[in-house]
Amino acid sequence: TGHGVPGALVSMLGISFLNEIVIKKKVKTAAEVLEKLRHRVKTSFRQADPNTQSKDGMDISFCTLQKSDNILYYAGANNPVWIVSKNKTLEINELTTHPVLDKDDFYLFEKKADKQPVGKSYGEIKSFNLNKIQLNPGDLVYIFSDGFADQFGGPNGKKFKYEPFKDLLLSINQLKSEDKSRELIHVFDNWKGSLDQVDDICIIGIKI
Numbered sequence: 112t113g114h115g116v117p118g119a120l121v122s123m124l125g126i127s128f129l130n131e132i133v134i135k136k137k138v139k140t141a142a143e144v145l146e147k148l149r150h151r152v153k154t155s156f157r158q159a160d161p162n163t164q165s166k167d168g169m170d171i172s173f174c175t176l177q178k179s180d181n182i183l184y185y186a187g188a189n190n191p192v193w194i195v196s197k198n199k200t201l202e203i204n205e206l207t208t209h210p211v212l213d214k215d216d217f218y219l220f221e222k223k224a225d226k227q228p229v230g231k232s233y234g235e236i237k238s239f240n241l242n243k244i245q246l247n248p249g250d251l252v253y254i255f256s257d258g259f260a261d262q263f264g265g266p267n268g269k270k271f272k273y274e275p276f277k278d279l280l281l282s283i284n285q286l287k288s289e290d291k292s293r294e295l296i297h298v299f300d301n302w303k304g305s306l307d308q309v310d311d312i313c314i315i316g317i318k319i
Contacts, residue, residue, distance in 0.1 A: 121230075124155060125148065125229070128155075129144070129148060140175075141184045141186035148229050149168075149229045149230060168229050169188070170190045171189075171190055172224065172255070176317075181245065181246040181247065184242065185241075186240065188224060189224050189225075190255070191221055191222060191223045192224075192244075193220065193221050193252075193253040193254075194252055194253070195218070195250065198247055203243070203244050208220055211277070214281040215281070222242050225239050247319065251316055254315050255312075256310070258309065258313070259276055259295075259314060260273045262299065264304050291316065
């Protein structure tokens with residue numbers, strides 16, 4: 112949807128729809144939540160009509176955690192999930208997966224999202240995939256919006272981008288939660304400098 116009032120409106124509706132789907136209707140499967148959320152967004156904005164011009168929607172990472180055996184179920188609309196671990200491999204969808212980055216004996220794994228938003232999109236509409244990730248005690252799960260990586264700044268006024276963002280999360284991995292938060296804010300403010308902030312930022316980290 113973009114920024115400003117339209118983005119705020121869709122975000123507020125999305126929160127309301129999620130509460131309805133998860134709390135009232137008790138839908139607990141991550142992919143099914145996104146399917147029902149997409150249906151609510153499309154009908155609310157009359158996007159079911161193929162002739163409509165509205166493309167309002169949202170990107171989201173949605174996870175559920177099975178605490179008894181540390182299994183994370185994840186579904187994503189354009190937004191991935193990252194896991195930082197001391198282990199060199201991770202089991203995703205019952206397949207051994209290797210990290211995309213490592214630093215100081217910590218490893219970052221990525222499960223990419225489905226390349227479609229929650230809402231009307233161009234091209235073929237596919238069902239959202241449900242991904243099963245076997246976590247280990249001490250692993251850190253990160254989900255986030257695109258605000259940090261898309262912020263312009265630095266010496267050349269360029270975007271921060273995702274690869275430096277991954278490296279940053281690995282570099283602060285051994286800090287306490289509150290120190291991680293302070294360091295992220297510090298790095299962001301230094302990068303942004305005197306430029307305007309592009310977007311809202313949400314970064315959620317969960318330690319297993």
